[in-house]
Amino acid sequence: MADRLLLLLLLLTAGCEIDPRAVLLHPDVETRVRQSLDCILLPETFPDTLRFAVFSDLHIGKPAGSHWQTFVRCLDSLDINFFCAAGDLTDRGTVAEYDSVLALFQHTHRHYYVTLGNHDLYRPNSWNYYQTRFGPSCYAIRPSLHLKLIFLDTGEGRLGATQFRWLETELSSPEKYKIIITHFPVYDDQTPSIFRLGSVAERAKLLSLLRKYRVYAWCAGHRHGLRHQQIDGTNHFLTGAISRTLDFGAPGFLLFEVQPDTVTWRFVPLTD
Amino acid sequence: MVVILICLPAPGLNADLALGYQGETGVEAKGLVSAGLTTGLFNLLTLDCTAGFSFIEHPGPAGFALTGGLKLPGFLSPSLDAGFQHQRWTGWNASENRLFGLMQVEPRSRLELGLGICRRLPEPGMNEWNILYRFGWRMMETPKFSLTVRLTNLDRLELRNPQQFPVGLDGTWRLAPGWLLYGRTRLAFNSFSTGLIYPSALRAEIGVKYGR
Numbered sequence: 001m002a003d004r005l006l007l008l009l010l011l012l013t014a015g016c017e018i019d020p021r022a023v024l025l026h027p028d029v030e031t032r033v034r035q036s037l038d039c040i041l042l043p044e045t046f047p048d049t050l051r052f053a054v055f056s057d058l059h060i061g062k063p064a065g066s067h068w069q070t071f072v073r074c075l076d077s078l079d080i081n082f083f084c085a086a087g088d089l090t091d092r093g094t095v096a097e098y099d100s101v102l103a104l105f106q107h108t109h110r111h112y113y114v115t116l117g118n119h120d121l122y123r124p125n126s127w128n129y130y131q132t133r134f135g136p137s138c139y140a141i142r143p144s145l146h147l148k149l150i151f152l153d154t155g156e157g158r159l160g161a162t163q164f165r166w167l168e169t170e171l172s173s174p175e176k177y178k179i180i181i182t183h184f185p186v187y188d189d190q191t192p193s194i195f196r197l198g199s200v201a202e203r204a205k206l207l208s209l210l211r212k213y214r215v216y217a218w219c220a221g222h223r224h225g226l227r228h229q230q231i232d233g234t235n236h237f238l239t240g241a242i243s244r245t246l247d248f249g250a251p252g253f254l255l256f257e258v259q260p261d262t263v264t265w266r267f268v269p270l271t272d
Numbered sequence: 273m274v275v276i277l278i279c280l281p282a283p284g285l286n287a288d289l290a291l292g293y294q295g296e297t298g299v300e301a302k303g304l305v306s307a308g309l310t311t312g313l314f315n316l317l318t319l320d321c322t323a324g325f326s327f328i329e330h331p332g333p334a335g336f337a338l339t340g341g342l343k344l345p346g347f348l349s350p351s352l353d354a355g356f357q358h359q360r361w362t363g364w365n366a367s368e369n370r371l372f373g374l375m376q377v378e379p380r381s382r383l384e385l386g387l388g389i390c391r392r393l394p395e396p397g398m399n400e401w402n403i404l405y406r407f408g409w410r411m412m413e414t415p416k417f418s419l420t421v422r423l424t425n426l427d428r429l430e431l432r433n434p435q436q437f438p439v440g441l442d443g444t445w446r447l448a449p450g451w452l453l454y455g456r457t458r459l460a461f462n463s464f465s466t467g468l469i470y471p472s473a474l475r476a477e478i479g480v481k482y483g484r
Contacts, residue, residue, distance in 0.1 A: 028470060121468060156468045157435070161298030187398040192389070194435040198462040199472060200368065201361065202299045207396045208364035222465070232396040 026121050029160040032153055036136030037166060044111055046081055046143045048260050053078075053268075054181060055253035056086035056221020057241035059119065060104070061097040064244040067251045067270040068104060071242055074268060075108055078255060082110055082143070086221045086239055087117025087155065087183030089134075093126030102133045113141060115151040117183035117221065138163055140170045144258055148175040152182035154220075157198045164205070171213035177263045178215045179256070185220035188227055188238055195223045210234045216263065225249035226267050240267060286310040288454075290479025294326075296472055300361070302329040304477065306429060317342055320355075322428045326362075335359035335429050348377040353388075357431060368394040370431050374404050382410040386424070390431055403434045408442075416446045427458070427475075436460040436472065444481075452481040 027035075053075070058066055074080065090097035105112045116130050116137045123129070130137065137153035150170050152163060159167065171178060184197050186206055197203050210218065210232065217235040224241035225248040240252040252269040288308045295301040308322035318341040326334035339355030353374045360367035374388030386406035393399050406424040413419075420442040425432040432438055440458035447453050460473040 026468065118465070118468060156470060157462055157465065158470075158472060159298060164298045187400065190398065190400045192401045192403045192434070194433070194465040196433070198433055198435050199296060199299060199460075200359075200431070200433055201296055201473070203397070204361050204366040204368070204394065205299055205364055207394075208361075208366050211365075211396060229398055231398055236398075 026124060027127050029153055029156050029158060030162055032127055032155070033138045033160060033163045033166070035131065036138040036153065037162070039136040039139065041136070041139055041141065043142070044082075048144060050081040050143060050258045051079060052143070052256050052258070053080050053083040053253045054086060054219045054237075054239050054256065055083070055242050056117070056183065056219075056239050057088040057224050057243045058085060058101065059088055059091045059241075059243040059245065060101045061091035061094065062243060062245060066242045066244055067272065068242055070270045070272055071253065072108055074253075074270070075110055078268070080110065080255070083108070083112050083253075084149065084151075084181050084219075085112065085114040086181050086219055087115055088119040088221060088243075089114060089116070090120050090122075090126075093120050093122040093129065095125075095129050098126075098129040098133050113149065113151060113181075115153055115182055116155045118155050118157070121155050138166065142175065144260075146176040146261070147258055147263060148173060148178045150178060150180045152180060154182045154184040154197065157184050158202060159206075168209060171209060171215065177258075178213065179217045179219060179263075180210075180215060181219045183220060184222050185236065185238055186218060187229065187231065187236055188220075188223055193223075207232065217265070219254060223247045226252060226254075228267075235265070240269075242270070284311055284484075286481055286483030288479050288481040290454075290456075290477045292456075292475065292477025292479075294473070294475045296474070299473075300329050302334075303327040304334055304429075306334075306477070306479070308428065310483075315343070320428070324429045330361050330363045332362045333360060337429050339428070348379055351376045353386075357429065359430065366394070366396065368392060368397070372404060372426065372431065374406065374426060376406060382413065384408040388426070390426075392431075402431070404431070405434070418444045422458075427456075430475075432460055432473070435465060436462055438473070438475075440475075447480070450482055450484055452483075454479055454481055 089101045114134050140150045142148050215234045219237045219239050224246045226240040227238040229236045239254045250269045255268045256265050290306045292304040304326050306324040310320045312318045320339045323336040324334040335358050337357040341353045343351040357370040372390035374386050376386035378384050388404035390402045404426045408420050408422045410420045423439050438458040438460040443455045445453040455478045458475040462472045
């Protein structure tokens with residue numbers, strides 16, 4: 001029976017980037033979140049005025065390549081303190097791709113914060129590769145007194161029970177600006193699409209939390225391009241992709257500028 | 273429910289009442305009571321209205337729906353359903369209105385295939401289009417009993433996202449002339465765009481239907 005199931009999965013996933021064994025064997029979001037919440041993060045110190053970049057969908061390993069070198073030049077020219085990657089760091093979740101991403105990130109000599117995307121789980125051991133290089137996939141940091149960045153693991157297109165509870169706890173803290181960085185968008189566009197969080201009820205629950213706790217922004221990726229919508233006071237971003245394979249728009253990233261009392265954002269296009 | 277009791281004696285009307293459970297890990301777990309009325313005209317037109325009330329979580333009205341159907345005789349037995357759904361989650365102050373149309377054919381006896389489109393109007397949220405699909409195969413059918421396997425993201429009170437793939441069984445059992453016991457189960461398997469598959473939402477209900 002198991003052989004037949006694996007054969008069926010092989011046929012269904014033929015030609016895709018995913019290893020069919022990962023469909024059955026990868027640890028689910030509950031396991032990943034519990035392991036992530038056990039991690040202890042050392043707080044970093046940043047100046048009162050700072051800039052950080054948010055991007056997604058680097059897809060290292062994809063033959064088409066990426067705009068990474070252009071992004072690195074922007075880190076210097078725009079004086080960016082740290083950057084955040086909203087998943088799909090790799091294209092197939094292999095150990096070689098993870099090593100490449102780690103080397104690229106370390107070479108910037110900047111702080112970086114990441115979470116994972118669906119492509120980062122495309123091998124049975126992908127979670128281990130991610131965890132040993134980047135640590136947790138679900139955590140929060142406070143770069144300044146009134147700003148909290150919350151990283152969520154939506155690698156499978158859902159949050160799960162533990163992460164939902166943890167999210168509500170994190171959102172209930174008093175920071176004026178709370179920004180969520182994750183892979184899946186709640187909404188992206190009005191056209192028929194499957195590239196959103198899957199569950200209707202889960203989306204309704206999330207939006208009610210975003211409204212209740214006045215979340216400033218939900219930054220996501222999954223689709224490659226920039227989109228911005230405001231729903232009930234929360235900015236919903238598709239942050240723009242670093243990958244050269246775009247679904248729409250231009251490659252680029254979001255730049256947040258943090259002042260002692262305000263947070264502002266703008267899109268920075270990447271052109272070679 | 274009062275309306276249903278009043279309408280029960282009316283010929284040409286079918287009334288139903290069901291008790292169910294709807295759950296999704298980390299999201300919600302609620303009981304659901306639903307009641308509906310269905311009527312038809314010349315075996316061509318049908319009109320179905322349903323209302324649901326939830327308990328345990330989101331106590332109160334869970335939604336209502338009104339669906340009209342036109343069924344044409346002849347090649348492939350095509351039919352067109354169009355309707356409106358309103359679903360609400362009182363605990364989250366959230367709701368969603370939906371307008372939909374679904375075209376369905378029966379290429380073989382006991383097999384139904386449907387495709388349609390829906391406009392979602394969530395509050396809060398952003399309006400969007402969604403694809404609808406329906407596959408049904410009546411595996412077993414006797415004068416007393418029927419069992420149908422279904423893959424559809426459109427149900428009477430609910431419309432799931434296209435990547436949720438709700439699979440389940442619909443069964444009926446004739447209790448007495450005019451009385452039918454029915455049951456439905458749906459287990460939604462997310463998801464398509466992630467390449468990773470997992471069961472998410474579960475729905476099960478059992479009910480009785482009366483019609484003359």
